[in-house]
Amino acid sequence: MFEFLVFGLISLSMTEGHHEVQEVFAESNSKVVLPCVCNTSSRVIIWRKDNQGTVWRQEKSGMQFWGSRWLQNGDRRVRCPYSRFERGDCSLHISNIREDDGGVFECRFISGGQSMTRSVMLRVIKVSVSSAAPVAGIEFSVHCGVTPEPVGASVQWRLNNSTFVSPSGENLKTAQWTIEETASVTLTGEWTCVVAHQGFEGRASASLTVKGIIHPPRDDARVYAAVGCAATLPCVFSPGSIPSKPSWRKLHPGSSTKPGRLPSSFSFSSPASKPAWDQSARVEDVGLEDEGRYTCAGVVGGQSLSRRMQLVIAKIDRGVSWMKMVTLTCQLTDTSEVMRYEWVHVTYDPSGTRLVKSIQEGKTLYMGKVNVEDVGEWVCRFHGKEGLLGNVTHRIAPQNGHLTGSTSSLYNTSFVLSLSVLLVLLVLILVQLYKKHQRRKKIFQFSALETILHVKVNERDKREESQVKK
Incomplete structure (x- = not known):
């Protein structure tokens, strides 16, 4: 320079x-x-x-x-x-x-x-x-x-x-x-x-x-994966540093040296598309039992190099209360790096465009009763000090293959119909009460008239008796 x-x-x-x-x-x-x-x-x-x-x-x-x-x-x-x-x-x-x-x-x-x-x-x-x-x-x-x-x-x-x-x-x-x-x-x-x-x-x-392992850059780095998905365990040496005797092993829980059993879908053979210094491994179908510490190793320039990392598994637990209220809870096998949780709802419009709507923050999402608007992907994103760590998805499919209306809309319709019936009954009752009142009012009017006529007749009879006596 x-x-x-x-x-x-x-x-x-x-x-x-x-x-x-x-x-x-x-x-x-x-x-x-x-x-x-x-x-x-x-x-x-x-x-x-x-x-x-x-x-x-x-x-x-x-x-x-x-x-x-x-x-x-x-x-x-x-x-x-x-x-x-x-x-x-x-x-x-x-x-x-x-x-x-x-x-x-x-x-x-x-x-x-x-x-x-x-x-x-x-x-x-x-x-x-x-x-x-x-x-x-x-x-x-x-x-x-x-x-x-x-x-x-x-x-x-x-x-x-x-x-x-x-x-x-x-x-x-x-x-x-x-x-x-x-x-x-x-x-x-x-x-x-x-x-x-x-x-x-x-x-x-x-x-x-x-020359060494550049990714992950340090030991005990966390790698996050969701249950049922594929996970990549990185082990990348510096460019041009082709390791000899590359190897992977899983450590037994609670031990820093005792080997455990690698997942059945584990593989680390490098495809032709990857450079020789990339010895990353892959777990095709992650399960909860796959969580734990893994170590990759290799020899560069006569020096043995290794990197230890931890695979953290994420899943979503769905709960339903006796009132049929649905909750989704984000669960991780290790939460030491997690600082906050975020829930987003992912849907797709008729053209296939992905629509993402942020719902709330918190480990548990309270959904209430599931309706047609809830169909789609519910994603829990978990964040750490340096940003997004990973995410896990729960899918809600249409009931019976499809839904033509919202359950909440049906509940609203029933409520409106019931309210309408009650209003009609109330009107009918008021009409009957009004008619009864009117009848009673007329009766009172005729009774008064009868009394007046009776008084008049009595007065007339008294006058006629007085005239006969004279």
């Missing part, structure tokens, strides 16, 4: 013999620019290194010359762009940096008959590993070298852009130029050494590939 590492320009004294030295870090095999601020009228410019000879120079006539060690296969490793002189930039550009390029460079130019000098310390950083591709379990080292080596510099190690923390838990020293570790696939990646000295900083990197 080539990149320019230029760390600012500092103001220097303009008198001969009195100047400061600034530092520039560069990674080995990269490109670097050594800064030099010169006078815009300068025509004579000379770059030298450690008083060992000329690196590059330009005469007043414009002629340019290169030192012999800066020519590589006919290509000039250094250049000083003429187009920048008018801006007072006489910086030296160096490509394909080598470790022995480190040291003090001097930029000398003549302005107004006066000679002036700028000094730059170039420190070359290189990261090297004792083995670019060690086998897991083998000791290896990563070294950070700086030429010339700075006194009192601080060093920080990074792995894949994150601060490196030793798997052993030991804290790294402030200036630990060499890291020694036991190889594991978790240490694969880009190792970067960051060096800081007197306010300047530089870095260099090297790649490390550890």
